[in-house]
Amino acid sequence: MSISSGTARHNGRSAPTGIVIQHDTLARTVIVTLLERELAGWNFIDMISTAGLDQAAGLDVRLITLDLAGRRVDSPSLRGELADIRERFADAPIAMLANTDDLTTAAQVLKLGVRGFFTPSLRIELALAGLRLVLAGGIFCPDPLGALKDGAAASDEIGGEPQAGAGQGDFGLADFTPREADVLAELRCGSSNKVIAGKLNLSDHTVKMHLQHIMRKLQVQNRTEVVALLGGRNGSGNGGIPAAKRAVSATSFRASR
Secondary structure (H helix, E strand, O other): OEHHHOOOOOOOOOOEEEEEEOOOHHHHHHHHHHHHHHOOOOEEEEEOOHHHHHHHOOOEEEEEEEEOOOOOOOOHHHHHHHHHHHHHOOOOOEEEEOOOOOHHHHHHHHHOOOOEEEOOOOOHHHHHHHHHHHHOOOOEOOOHHHHHHHHHHHHHHHOOOOOOOOOOOOOOHHHOOHHHHHHHHHHHOOOOHHHHHHHHOOOHHHHHHHHHHHHHHHOOOOHHHHHHHHOOHHHOOHHHOOHHHHHHHHHHHHHHO
16 A cells, blocks of 8 residues: 555555655555565555655565665665664665666665665566566666676765674675686676686686685575576677566565565
């Protein structure tokens, strides 16, 4: 039920609740409609700012989507809204609805403890798969490796450590060493261990060691699941399965654990 828009269906106060904070009325209505279809049985509250958060007091809030609304990551209004959300719903994951595909912005946002960065170029099926990854405890970004490479610079720009809400042991920007990021990039292109070793001037044993560390950090069992979670370029890797389908498969895997 979308409480503030007066939708007739009501699932009760004990049902999982999602909050949609979006400044634009049309976009807010469309998002709520899609989420009601995707997450049957949930209640939804839509609002234009965090000033309406008290509507959700006492409800089982499990997801909050927040509109970036063209703001810089260091914007006082954005920082204030994130603080308002954490004060009331510290355990609820936040998904940022962005109006940019900029990877530096994505890196900065995720370092603030936001669990998902959703850009305007995403296809709807991939966006919904990313949302389920967030609900399963993961972190979603359309190009995690690109954001990873921008993460160090972003950290210098915004300063400080990740805010509350940045989970430990999940796929985060700070989880990988520079060499592990290099190995991830090669994996994403479908390179074998031997090819990776040659390109990076490493021994086969060292490549395997990096892979073991990567799989542990991503909480997956093999390199196929690593590629599925990150998505390969131009359909490369994982048997040429399109990136969107790989992302859906990875999301299903994480959700079933």
